[in-house]
Amino acid sequence: MSDLENVSLKLEALGYRVTPSRRAVIAAVLQQSDHFSVDDVLHRCRGAGRATVFRTIRLLTDLGVVCRLLLADGSLHYRVSQRGHHHHLVCTACGTVRDLDQCAISDLMRELSDAYGYEIEGHWLELYGRCSACRSAVAAEAR
Amino acid sequence: MSDLENVSLKLEALGYRVTPSRRAVIAAVLQQSDHFSVDDVLHRCRGAGRATVFRTIRLLTDLGVVCRLLLADGSLHYRVSQRGHHHHLVCTACGTVRDLDQCAISDLMRELSDAYGYEIEGHWLELYGRCSACRSAVAAEAR
DNA sequence: TGTCTCGTTGAGACCAAGTATCATGTCTGA
């Protein structure tokens, strides 16, 4: 579910047209190595208009091709996503993201559900830290 | 740490002046029953300018008098806060917020720390659902 | 072939949230 053809097929299967503008946006998204902002795509996408870029990225989000990523500074980024629901561990120094295997708080949610009678419908979880590479780089520098 | 006098004292103790504008903002914040947006305060605060309201709310956040609350629709609200670090369970129907007693994912963070070598510095967690009152209201209506 | 229809596009207006600027006002401590 990660290259241009696959995404195009998926769109078509759902009745969306695969137009040149959409292809351009999708291609730009797929060639991002790590997470990216809408603006990043906008710059790599001469030819597709602002609105179309926003619309297409929303479409890709709804389709599960990319996932949202809330950075520590509050800005919203995106990231090509293979799996379904998951969360992220973001390095605040180098920006690298590690996907967590599965939702790690389903137990917690069940507990809360039981304790307070809430029916939990959704949640937002992001974790920020420094990866081991960045930590050892700092340690080396301090020496 | 929740009424006007206490907050004023706290500000003074840290070297901030307690000006009429700040008093007005703080009073408006404290009389909010549940969570509120900056705009809510702005409307209840004729006399304090826009910038000052933003500045004062940031000050209160830094002081721990209020905490941030990310709603399901992505908008940022605030809420008077007694305790320190905690998370929220927000009803998507009536908007009521329940504070969770403590950070429920400290175990998870320790695990991740160990597994991946990240030094975790921060995180963001919000839970959305329907409270029991709203659930039974819907159930009654469906009958 | 022409023509209808409907999804799509993109320029630009608009909007919301928040920050920067800066002239002015107010404390406060020497």
Add this chain to the structure above:
DNA sequence: TCAGACATGATACTTGGTCTCAACGAGACA
């Protein structure tokens, strides 16, 4: 009492995103 730091608020600006709307284009159909 004076200098300097702190605080204010009008307003301009920025950022991130949506809305509008005229125009386009790819079928479907006759």
